[in-house]
């Protein structure tokens with residue numbers, strides 16, 4: 001019999017790549033989507049079949065991480081073999097503007113889901129989308145033993161969710177796992193995260209539609225990997241006999257400025273003519289440097305990154321240029337890269 005998985009955050013960057021991977025592996029996938037006044041399923045439309053098709057293997061459910069009753073009902077009805085908890089208010093800068101909401105959804109939302117598993121009595125495996133933001137100001141390299149020192153309401157909420165996951169493993173013997181993922185990007189990355197903001201701007205500048213790109217701190221160091229590869233690590237973690245915690249990263253460092261130089265250079269543009277800084281994009285407290293040590297994931301999961309940040313910058317620029325060209329020529333734009 002084929003396995004079933006429940007994915008929160010199915011409409012997000014990771015949710016869409018993970019859904020593709022699980023469908024390829026023969027899973028029945030249940031995704032939680034938020035009710036919105038506009039369509040919000042762009043990233044998964046290409047794998048969504050006609051809901052009237054009896055062989056449909058991607059089933060979407062309306063829900064929200066703030067609604068505990070709904071989560072219990074869903075868990076009881078679906079009884080998934082695996083739960084991938086990717087849903088969150090995931091933007092660090094926004095978390096300073098909406099700290100309480102971020103704590104509720106990103107922190108408490110995880111406890112609600114863990115309690116829904118317990119309340120429904122379903123025997124399942126649980127993946128928590130933990131983050132390198134939990135390390136905050138603790139200097140690199142960071143691994144599973146590095147102490148947390150979050151620098152934002154988002155980071156603090158993820159630390160809460162991390163420990164909740166560890167606690168449910170210890171208290172109730174749950175197969176519960178934290179994937180501590182470092183920044184991972186793709187052509188499907190949300191448009192307000194720095195890499196995508198840069199590559200979209202490069203496409204528009206190259207097309208003569210925009211002159212300037214405004215950014216905040218150019219000196220921040222990040223370890224950027226390719227999202228499509230990182231969801232494979234998420235799946236591998238839930239195939240292990242026991243729940244555990246794993247860092248997933250490339251181990252390679254670059255500054256925001258380095259990424260800008262690579263992205264503009266790839267389109268034959270001089271970044272210094274087009275990039276300006278604006279303090280509105282700075283955070284009240286910054287995370288200066290994140291560089292991961294994924295030795296444990298390599299050893300225990302057999303997982304290794306393949307795409308480095310330079311290649312990633314180039315593939316994202318190419319995708320944004322193509323998408324803009326399609327838009328300008330009036331072609332239907334589908335996210336199926």
Ligand code: NDP
Nearest residue numbers: 009011012013014064065086087088090129131181183184
């Ligand atoms: P995205 O921001 O692209 O996706 C977030 C998802 O969560 C979306 O599907 C969103 O729905 C959903 N969501 C937001 N609020 C709620 C809510 N109240 N109830 C239910 N669903 C909600 O994030 P990514 O795909 O990049 O990241 C996936 C997870 O991994 C997140 O938890 C993130 O914090 C974490 N993470 C991400 C890293 C990265 O570099 N990408 C690194 C480490 C951790 P909608 O589409 O309707 O907005």
Ligand code: GDR
Nearest residue numbers: 090092131132133182183192193194195215216217220281
């Ligand atoms: P981050 O990603 O905060 O690391 O969180 P983001 O791309 O937002 O910022 C990375 C770095 O770039 C600097 N920066 C800017 N950032 C944005 N968004 N916009 C700008 O204009 C800008 N200029 C400079 C930031 O200050 C920061 O140092 C991401 C999210 O996906 C989280 O959910 C995830 O947990 C972590 O990665 C790991």
